[in-house]
Ligand SMILES: NC(=O)C1=CN([C@@H]2O[C@H](COP(=O)(O)OP(=O)(O)OC[C@H]3O[C@@H](n4cnc5c(N)ncnc54)[C@H](O)[C@@H]3O)[C@@H](O)[C@H]2O)C=CC1
């Protein structure tokens with residue numbers, strides 16, 4: 001894609017692989033414009049290599065990079081990045097997808113280069129992810145958007161302090177929906193369904209609900225299913241009894257926000 005330039009992906013684990021797959025699928029980055037740094041062989045990196053990406057080339061190749069994407073664990077980024085800094089060119093942008101690690105903390109270890117933080121979901125691998133973007137630097141923010149908008153519904157955050165909340169809602173959120181779906185299946189089992197039937201019904205319902213959502217207001221979507229005085233309304237009333245659904249999700253998001261802060 002013109003304008004993005006040479007992209008260096010550091011870390012090809014669960015999220016790094018998803019990003020790589022999404023870029024190639026959506027042709028956001030051409031394989032020939034990709035360098036991947038990974039200590040071990042990864043299937044997604046091998047696919048990219050077959051299309052022309054370079055895996056672990058001599059570090060001199062980093063001099064031409066326009067963006068360095070940090071997709072390693074928050075605890076290890078300093079050890080990973082420090083040896084690479086002497087090889088980076090002046091125009092490089094640092095793009096971090098790490099949860100919790102703030103731009104000021106990154107700047108302590110990587111001073112001198114503009115930083116953009118992006119919090120994507122692994123759904124980017126199929127071009128259908130979610131991403132929150134924040135940067136204090138216009139060029140870095142634009143680069144973050146250019147790299148993620150083709151494969152994710154993207155929001156630009158006004159303030160870096162919101163990134164932990166965005167991570168707790170979107171970065172983690174698919175796991176909450178899966179956990180809810182699992183609990184729904186078990187509840188169906190308790191109500192008499194066999195385990196496999198309950199699983200099929202709960203999973204299919206999550207898919208169908210996501211497909212049907214569109215842009216309509218959530219209240220309106222609920223209202224279309226819950227007939228007044230009907231069984232869905234009875235279930236929804238039980239779900240929200242004494243405000244417990246709201247309390248449970250407040251606690252869920254608050255716990256994830258706290259953990260993001262600890263990791264940073
Ligand atoms: N998994 C997810 O859904 C999401 C993860 N994140 C963030 O993405 C980052 C990575 O998370 P995961 O992919 O889940 O972890 P992961 O453990 O699957 O991947 C980390 C990768 O870093 C690689 N690595 C270790 N040392 C390296 C080095 N010196 N050079 C290059 N690569 C090296 C490892 O081989 C591993 O594949 C974390 O900071 C996390 O906060 C953010 C949003 C969503």
Ligand SMILES: O=C(O)[C@@H]1CCC=N1
Pocket residue numbers: 099167171172
């Ligand atoms: O669980 C984690 O730490 C990361 C952040 C968002 C999704 N996975």
